[in-house]
Amino acid sequence: MNKYTNQYFLDRQEDYESSARSYPREFPLALAKAKGSWVEDVEGKRYLDFLCGAGTLALGHNDDEVNKAIIELIQSDAPLHALDLMTPAKDRFVETLLSILPEEFAMNAKVQFCSPSGTDAVDAAIKLCKTATGRGSVIAFTGGYHGMGHGAMALTGNCKAKNKVQNVMPGVQFMPYPYSYRCPMGIGGEAGTKACIAYLERLLKDPESGVTKPAAVILEPIQGEGGVIPAPVEFLQAVRRITKELGIPMICDEIQCGMGRSGKMFAFEYAGIIPDVVLISKAVGGNLPMSVVVYNKELDVWTTGAHAGTFRGNQMAMVAGTVVMKRLSDPKFLADVSRKGEIVMNRLLALQKEVSILGDVRGKGLMVGMEFVDPNGPKDLMGHPEPSGEILTRVQRICFKNGLIIENGGRYGSVLRCLCALNITDEDLDLGLSIIEKAVKEVDADVRS
Numbered sequence: 346m347n348k349y350t351n352q353y354f355l356d357r358q359e360d361y362e363s364s365a366r367s368y369p370r371e372f373p374l375a376l377a378k379a380k381g382s383w384v385e386d387v388e389g390k391r392y393l394d395f396l397c398g399a400g401t402l403a404l405g406h407n408d409d410e411v412n413k414a415i416i417e418l419i420q421s422d423a424p425l426h427a428l429d430l431m432t433p434a435k436d437r438f439v440e441t442l443l444s445i446l447p448e449e450f451a452m453n454a455k456v457q458f459c460s461p462s463g464t465d466a467v468d469a470a471i472k473l474c475k476t477a478t479g480r481g482s483v484i485a486f487t488g489g490y491h492g493m494g495h496g497a498m499a500l501t502g503n504c505k506a507k508n509k510v511q512n513v514m515p516g517v518q519f520m521p522y523p524y525s526y527r528c529p530m531g532i533g534g535e536a537g538t539k540a541c542i543a544y545l546e547r548l549l550k551d552p553e554s555g556v557t558k559p560a561a562v563i564l565e566p567i568q569g570e571g572g573v574i575p576a577p578v579e580f581l582q583a584v585r586r587i588t589k590e591l592g593i594p595m596i597c598d599e600i601q602c603g604m605g606r607s608g609k610m611f612a613f614e615y616a617g618i619i620p621d622v623v624l625i626s627k628a629v630g631g632n633l634p635m636s637v638v639v640y641n642k643e644l645d646v647w648t649t650g651a652h653a654g655t656f657r658g659n660q661m662a663m664v665a666g667t668v669v670m671k672r673l674s675d676p677k678f679l680a681d682v683s684r685k686g687e688i689v690m691n692r693l694l695a696l697q698k699e700v701s702i703l704g705d706v707r708g709k710g711l712m713v714g715m716e717f718v719d720p721n722g723p724k725d726l727m728g729h730p731e732p733s734g735e736i737l738t739r740v741q742r743i744c745f746k747n748g749l750i751i752e753n754g755g756r757y758g759s760v761l762r763c764l765c766a767l768n769i770t771d772e773d774l775d776l777g778l779s780i781i782e783k784a785v786k787e788v789d790a791d792v793r794s
Contacts, residue, residue, distance in 0.1 A: 349387050351375050368396075371741065372750055379406035382766045382773045384750070393777050395751040395765045400569070400601045400712070403628035403669055405766035410672070411631045414664040427658040429458060438663040442629070445610050445674040446639065450619050455645045460654030461634030461662070463600035463626035464492030467563075469652050470622050470638050471496055471514075474561035474594045476651065477644040482516035484549075484562040484593075487529060488571030488756075489522065491563065491598055500563055502571060518556055520545050522568065523580050526705040526716065527756070531726045535579075542583040549591055561594045561622070566612035569601035572755025573707060573714025573762055581616035594621040594644060601712070604628035605673035605767055608683035608710030615709070628673075631665025673767065682767050685774055686710040689763055692778045700789035702736050704729055713763040715781075716755060720792065732759035736788060743784035749777055 354375035358366070374386040382405050385391045397405065404411060419425070424432060443451040457473070459465040475481060485491070485500040492498065498507060499514035507513060521529035521541045528537035530544075548554045566581060568574040588595040597620040602612040604627065613620055621644065626636040634656065672678060686709065693706040693715055704718035717737040718730035725731055734757040741761065744751055754760050765777065 381405040382769045393749050397766050400764040401627040403767045411665045411668050414668050415661050418664045425660050434660045434663045438667050441667045441670045453642050454639050455642045457638040458657040459636040461636050461656050464494040464497040466624040466636040466638050467491045467497040470596050477646050478560045480560040482559040484518050484559045486522035486564050488568050490570035524574050538577045538580050546587050561596050562588050563596040565598045567602035570754045572760040575709050578616045585618040596622040598624045600626045606712045629666050630662035631669040633662035635662035682710045689713050696782050702789045715761040717759050732757045734758035739788045740784045747780045749780040
C-alpha cells in the first residue's frame with residue numbers, strides 16, 4: 346500500500362491509539378495541510394472545514410497574523426514556558442482579555458490561568474467557588490457540557506460516558522434548561538421558559554426542597570455539545586437575579602459559545618448580565634492550548650498554590666490569543682459574524698420548509714444547529730418526531746463525500762452543528778450551505794420514498 350494514503354495512517358492509528366478517539370470515525374482521513382477554511386488530506390483531496398477544532402479556530406487554519414506573532418516570539422528567544430511567572434507576553438494578553446469583557450465585570454476581575462483545556466477551567470472554577478463559599482454542591486443543567494475530567498464530567502448532562510465511570514464528583518443537582526422544541530416541562534415556548542425559571546427559583550428558596558444552598562450555578566449561555574440550544578434572555582436574567590439574591594456565584598461557561606462565536610464577544614452579553622465567573626478556552630489561545638477563568642475579585646480567597654498546572658504559562662498561546670482577541674473584538678468583525686449567521690439561519694429555515702427530516706433550526710451568530718428527526722417514527726410529548734442520529738449520520742456522510750467536514754451533537758447525535766471560521770468568506774459559506782442543502786434533500790427524498 347502507498348505509504349501516503351489516508352488508509353495507511355488510519356490503520357496505524359487503529360494500531361496504537363486509544364479506542365476513545367472519536368473524530369477519525371466520522372472523518373476517515375489524515376490531514377496534511379490547512380489554510381483558512383480549508384484542509385487537505387494526504388491524498389490531496391480538499392475539504393471545507395465547518396468544524397474548525399470544535400470552534401477553536403475562530404480565524405480558521407494558519408492565519409497569517411497569528412502565525413507571524415508565534416514565529417516572532419520563537420525567534421526572539423523569549424521564554425516559551427514560564428509556569429505562572431510574569432512575562433511581557435502575559436501582561437499584553439491579560440490587558441487585552443480584560444478589554445474585551447464588559448467594563449463592569451473587568452474592573453473587578455481576577456484572572457486564573459489553568460492547565461490548557463476547557464475542562465481544567467471548569468474544575469478550577471468549581472474549586473474556587475467551593476473555597477470562597479464554604480459550600481459543597483453545584484447546580485448544573487440538563488444538556489450542559491462542561492468537559493470530560495472527573496469533576497467537569499459530573500456537571501455534564503450527557504450520560505453516555507458517565508454510565509461507565511462510577512463515583513464522579515458528588516453533590517451535583519441538575520435542573521431543566523429551556524429547550525423550546527423539546528421542552529423539559531412539556532410546554533414549550535415562553536411558557537416553558539417561565540416554568541424552568543419557576544422550578545429553579547422554588548427549589549433554591551423552598552426550605553423543604555431537600556437541596557442545600559450550592560457553591561455555584563453553572564451554565565452555558567448557548568449549549569454546544571447539547572445541541573446548540575441558546576438560553577432565552579429571560580432565563581439568563583432570571584438565573585442571575587436568583588443567584589444574586591441568594592449569594593450564589595453564577596458561572597457562565599463560554600468555552601465554545603464565547604469569543605465572538607455568537608455575534609457578541611460573549612454570549613451572556615445578549616442578556617445584559619454580569620456573571621461572577623466566566624470560563625474561556627478554545628479560541629482564546631489563537632489555535633493553541635489555553636484556558637482561563639475570569640472571576641469577581643470577591644471570590645479570590647485562594648492561598649498560594651491552591652490551584653496550579655504545569656502548562657498554565659503557554660507563551661505562544663498568549664501572543665496568538667492576543668492577536669485573535671483584538672481581531673474578534675472589532676465591532677465591524679462582530680457585525681459581520683452576525684450578518685453571516687443570518688445568512689446561515691435564513692438558508693436553513695428555508696430548507697426546513699422543503700424537507701421532512703429537519704425538525705428544528707436554532708442558534709446565534711455562527712453557532713447554528715440543525716436537529717434531524719424521523720418523520721415516520723413516533724412522536725414525543727410535544728408532538729414532534731423523535732430525534733434521529735441515524736438520519737443525521739447519512740447526511741453527514743454525504744457532506745463529507747462532497748467535501749464538507751461538519752460535526753454532530755445533541756440528543757442521540759441528532760444535531761448537525763455549524764462551527765465554521767468566523768472570518769469565512771461569503772463564497773465558502775455559500776458552498777458549505779449548498780453541500781448541506783444537497784445532502785439533506787437527498788436523504789429526505791430517500792426517507793419519503
